[in-house]
Amino acid sequence: MAIFSVYVVNKAGGLIYQLDHYAPRSETEKTFSFPLDLVLKLHDERVVVAFGQRDSIRGGRPTGGVREAGKHWGSSEACGTVGHAVLSINGVDVNGKYTADGKEVLEYLGNPTNYPVSIRFGRPRLSSNEKLMLASMFHSLFAIGSQLSPELGSSGIEMLETDTFKLHCFQTLTGIKFVVLADPRQAGIESLLRKIYEIYSDFALKNPFYSLEMPIRCELFDQNLKLALEVAEKAGPFGPGS
């Protein structure tokens, strides 16, 4: 049972807080010799596996467009096909498309003298810009959802469900949205969202040095939020005991 991440979106749709609590990383590290039997390409400032599959390292798959929209939040598949990305070479994390010492990854891996090389592949993490963008997109989707409602005064999107995660959203009367991505089997997210609202009203709002609608950079907020997430996770699929 896991809660993957928490997002807080302000009235204007800007992301003011984000926490990655648990990421089910499916990473593989393997030693390769020249030539590489995977086809790598540059995509979105990262080096990804374009085609080919070996062991658990996966190449790209064609997306189904709108059908895969639900997966967008959890990956960088904003458009086109994306597979596993190069995360580190010889134990040293890569920096986007460059190695740690500034060489281009594709160039490095095209040079037979650098082999044998140990490469770690895995799902690429979202950068903070991508998260900002996705949060605004969700904010707009949320507005569309309320407008599509046949009845007045819709609560807006409360849950977005996919096979790998469930996204729960709670919008307060003042327009702030709390979004939690969790394992589909995790229960008790509704009360967790209310709890996060309380933690926000306490540790963010009662901090006089925090300005409204701005990114939340309060230590106490972080700590208490993590505590609340742990409590919710421990409760497991049966929901928190009352």
Add this chain to the structure above:
Amino acid sequence: MPRGRRAVPCGGGSSPGGAAAPGWRRRWVQGDSSSRHTPRQAPPPGSAGRLPAERVGGAGPTHSGLGRMSRQAGRGTESKKMSSELFTLTYGALVTQLCKDYENDEDVNKQLDKMGYNIGVRLIEDFLARSNVGRCHDFRETADVIAKVAFKMYLGITPSITNWSPAGDEFSLILENNPLVDFVELPDNHSSLIYSNLLCGVLRGALEMVQMAVDVKFVQDTLKGDGVTEIRMKFVKRIEDNLPAGEE
């Protein structure tokens, strides 16, 4: 030798609301409210000690005035008691410092309103998070929530709602006693000072965050010799920009 019955002091326990001043003060300091039977003990969740309008998400005691500021379950049910005296002194220090800084009653009133506004925009989230009230559909509902839930939660008093205008967009809150002005007397050289103007700002700021523009002012003040404190609230308009989705 006749044995008289020993008089039981009515300090703790279930002193009824509206007790005389010393009893009131004791109630604040001891932190129990008339709805609880045993002071200093958090009631079990779901007990009858809570107002029906207030449903706190999850377990835990609710606020019931300054004398008892309890925390929700999950942060431990230790109740943080703070004496109302400290609050009165703090507020008094604030007002007197403002008077020294600005020298002019009108400016002080404006500053108090601004400060109240800043408090209100933050307080509303705390209120909504703890009280779980839904959106009010008209101004009458709003008035009820303000008087019966909000004032009770934060100041421990329940003002009465009167003097509705025929159009239903104005009403008065009558406060029998105002905790901010315990022990305060206004001197003659500050006759136009609205001592509790902070409250007006708080109400204005809080309602603005839920898309209601209101005009709040004091029309009667016990400090100025009136019998009660009366706050007049007028609904100006619904704030249409930046509406949260789904509220159109």
